[in-house]
Amino acid sequence: MGLSMFLCVFALAGIPSWAMAIESLLPKDLPEGWGLIEGPRLYTKKSLFEHIDGQAELYFKYGYQKSVFAIYQHREKPEHQIEMDIYDMGSVLQAFGIFSRFRTGDRPGGIGLDSYFDDHSILFYKGRYFVMLYATEPYPSTMKELVLLVSSRILDPSPSPKEIRFFPTKGLKPGSIQYFSEGLLGHRFLKRGFQGTYIEDEEVKAEINVENQTKVDAKGKGGGEQKEFNLFLAIFKDTENTKKALKAYKDYLIKRGRVQAQTPPRFGANTLRGEDPYKGKVLVVQRGFYLIGIAGFEKEKPAEDSLAEMIKNVN
Amino acid sequence: MKGIATALLGITTPHVLKVSSSSGKTNKSPALEHRILGKTGLKVTTVGMGVMNCSDPAVLQRAFDLGINFYDTADCYMRGNNEEMVGKVFQGKRDKVFIQTKVHDHDEKRMRQSVERSLRRLKTDYIDVLVWHDLHRSEEVSDERLFGFMTKMKKEGKARFTGFSAHSHMASLLRAASTLPYHEVALVSYNFTYSKDLKEAIAQASKAGIGIVAMKTQAGGYKKGKMEGLSPHQAALKYVINDQNVAIAVPGVTTIEQIDECAAVMGITISRGDLNQLKGYQAFLKGRSCTLCGGCTGECPYGIPYGNYLRAVMYHAGYQNDELAKETLEAARTSQTIEQCADCPSCSITCRRGLDIKAQIKMARHIFT
DSSP states (O other): OOHHHHHHHHHHTTOOTTOOOGGGGSOSSOOTTEEEEEEEEEEETTTHHHHHGGGHHHHHHTTOOEEEEEEEEESSOTTOEEEEEEEEOSSHHHHHHHHHHHOOSOOOOSOSSEEEEOSSEEEEEETTEEEEEEESSOOHHHHHHHHHHHHHHOOOOOOOOGGGGGSOOTTBOTTOOEEESSOGGGOGGGOEEEEEEEEOOHHHHHHHHHHTTOOOOGGGTTSSOOOEEEEEEEEOSSHHHHHHHHHHHHHHHHHHSEEOSOOOGGGOSSEEEEEETTTEEEEEEEETTEEEEEEEESOHHHHHHHHHHHHHHHO | OHHHHHHHHTOOHHHHOSSOOOOOOOSSOOOOOEEEOGGGOOEEESBOEEOTTOOOHHHHHHHHHTTOOEEEOOTTGGGGHHHHHHHHHTTTOGGGOEEEEEEOSOOHHHHHHHHHHHHHHHTSSOEEEEEEOOOOSHHHHTOHHHHHHHHHHHHTTSEEEEEEEESSSHHHHHHHHHTSSSOSEEEEEOOTTSOHHHHHHHHHHHHTTOEEEEESTTTTOOOSSOOSSSOHHHHHHHHHHTSTTOOEEOOBOOSHHHHHHHHTTTTOOOOHHHHHHHHHHHHHHHTTOOOOOOTTTTOOTTOOOHHHHHHHHHHHHTSOOHHHHHHHHHHTOOSSOHHHHHHOTTOOOOOTTOOOHHHHHHHHHHHHO
16 A cells, blocks of 8 residues: 555544554565464553553653554464554654664674564564564564564654664664663653763774873783773753752762862863762763763773764754 | 551650650661561561662762661663663672562563573572562462562572562552462551551461561652651651551662661650650641541542542652652642632542541642642
8 A cells, every 4th residue: 555645544633643543553464374363452541450460650751642552473383473563652762762772783684774583583663663673483574574564664764762873873883872861870860861882992092002001901802801881961950950860960969979169161060070889980961961970991091082083963 | 546656656655754865866877676577587677778769879878887787779760771880889789788689570581581680680599588670469479470480599599588579459469478388578658657557467467487578668758857866758767667567667868968868766765855846747747748548539520630639748858859749730630729629618528548638629729739
């Protein structure tokens, strides 16, 4: 059916093309050899617990609106089934948020705004929708066909959250950016925001050692465990609240970690440098209603450079 | 009246008047309090951690540093990312913690795959407590297929102890389980809003040797109306662990501040003054929290969906999510407005748990108009 016809019907009805009944997003023409055996079952805020028990709480934290669930079955092998959930999370930010909490690293499949594929499951988000597919047996082509059908029916044109692009790409662990609707970095006072994981660059490590006129760490080149650190972006409603959160972090470090009086001059005032008992070294800068920070790094200069780049991207 | 309030709190007076109260502040390590988890014999801290919604290893590390030794996760939480995090944090500390995870009802092949995946993610070769997730009916408690699978997991050394979890019909499930030799642990929702019936069923199961793990202990959590000594969260948690038939509570925690607050409840013994405050807090909560049990539905002659008003208040006061509260109120729009509803002289709605519904509706009006 022409997609244009589909769009046209909605346009004539005066309804935004993407604001359609969630069950209509389920594929109608199924891959050959497969049939619908259960559903569509619709869930709301009130009934989601019946479907996924206590995990519904996590969806509520991300603005869950409603969802639909269906099970497809292989006609010749009835024990081979594919379960599909489509969640309306209310906005692209929330859809990304829940997607980012469920994916495990980066195995993109080119579906939606971002996706994750493995042998048994596919996750993707597009617009305000988060879609999750689980197959009892690996059926990569069937699974992909199903999600392509769903994706083609999601007409929400929203782009991915702009904050994702604030994160510098150098050293970024693919698929590691997450959005937390609360408790960023495990702290109540940091509230909501984004976090990305970075691999400390081996070459950078070596350069730093040379700069410091110390012996280059042989383990650093290829051997040893890769050191990870995090860049983060906490978002507040205004500058005043952002400054309060920075103070709360400072108070926490005074109580449980260490605060260093000297901060790198290039970041100006409202900068916090110290040692977090669970994150290691931290450097946090307030810019408008953002706290932009780096945690768990070893070497100062590359960490400061990454932070500076992120601040530049934010500005 | 004093007797009733004390009974409601699950506190026996001689028990609580030992020492004066702790402030609940958490700069120092909490005084750990241990109980035996039923016939498993595991010595668990009375406060554990519900890891479900937590994604930051620092929170788990903090819990460990505080001495908390029991962690509840599940195969399905964040598609296994939750178990992965638990495994990573406790690598090298495995013998110092007890891990509880879950398996869903499927055919044996899928359940076995699920348990094996859990073991890989948790980076361990045994699960301390393997729980069959979310039973609903009493018959399921005596399901021989369930028992057979769990027995195999134990014989193969994959699980040390097994049990079940339930979010509804808990009293009947616990009573049924009490008559059977199958279950060593039951993970059930339990907080100050639940009925005396559940409390009695918990006692019966506990006496039968089933280790009771309480979840959903905060009833949505109330951050307002802070008490002098205990925070509202702490009071809710204290209510649960004051019930000696509960071996351990696993409040859901996502931040370091929350786990500090929860851990501080251990070892707190309550002075008479604190006890009075706790009673007052219970009264405060009793008048404000709706468990959405549905027991009051359909009693309004005008067909007002007042349940939405109650839920809106819960979202506002409990979850502090005004957006969700407003949406809920918008969905409740009828010809009779919230103003008319709050002042309706014909209101005959009652709550079997004693919730003042009229006050709730007035609160919804006050907050959102």
